[in-house]
Amino acid sequence: MVNWQYLIEEMYDHASDDAEPMAKYQRNQFPFLGIKSQTRRDIFKPYLKEAKAEAKLRFMENPNQAIIDWAFVDEFWSFSEREFQYIVCDYLKEMKKYLQPDDLPRLKTLIVQKSWWDSVDALVKTIGYLVHKNPDLKSEMAAWSSSDNIWLKRTSMIHQLGMKGQTDTILLAETCENCLHTDEFFINKGMGWILRDYAKTNQNWVENFLKNHESDLSNLTWREATKYFYLEKNQI
Template identity: 45%
Template structure:
């Protein structure tokens, strides 16, 4: 199965314009809706040996022009995330910091979260990342524990969030709010206390997002 042929055949110029506008005209698109793209990806996965991660495939997708290629690379890595090892983290960081925008970065944070949950030593790295000069690396650190519920490391979460208070960057403040909002579904009192303690240093956006369910 030739992915380029399948994606090209599914091109929709009208939807491509809409997608490009939504992403502030930073990336060109084929214009393939997510459900259709995932069907193409699933059909492709049936034709290949998926036992180990083919990093040449991933990095090749990342270099291609249309944004759907990067989405396919993320879908591929998520499908094979059990094959990820700590030594793959520099490769993941390279993806995070290349063609960076919230759409790909928020797909990649699941992979770092998986690695950190399986390998506690990665938590120290996430703490380091929370102070990185690159906002997208910091965003991954902030959000890497999403959906963990009772498995959330609250000590680490607090440290990472505190490292990013008093920030003016929209995507950082949004991430702080999302991280707190997600954990509030499990432990609303912890989130209330965090907001109460740190509200003078939190952006209104973070407080608004964090308070949605409490």
């Protein structure tokens, strides 16, 4: 078993004066230890290596058993210092192939607890991997897009980042349409991001979506979506 207590102690041992500026960068949403990204990854590397080795052995013994260490995830997510949530995001990214459909509610909890763009955006591709692997979960993404929670809305759209030709355009349209008519920055920015990303694969689809929803789209979404091509938005 990985001794996560050693990792906790090592993290606190690496606390630095960078904590204050790092917290300030995230608008003081959370306290920080002051551990920069590369240092954090270096600290976590041997623990992650051991966790992956254990997971591989357990999967070989019984591929149907739960592999993800959710006790570790829950414990580290509960810490005040933000670097512990980053550790969880890194862990889940590396262990995503062991995620099961019934893990989605757990991932949802991580989206809505200690929410900010840094942790949400670090989890979206892990969620996207799980949904793409289990298409029945697409209905959950549609449901998230109708939520009152801005981070679930954002996730419902951008979980398809990087899918390119495998993007489900019906789901993309539905999630984006359910996120229209808002002044919320993170929703509008996220919509522009996913549309810009998919435009690299199918610019015509994105152009049509923009024109069909022109009066409902924020200027921010339009600007982000058309970053790499020109399409004028009528000022209505």
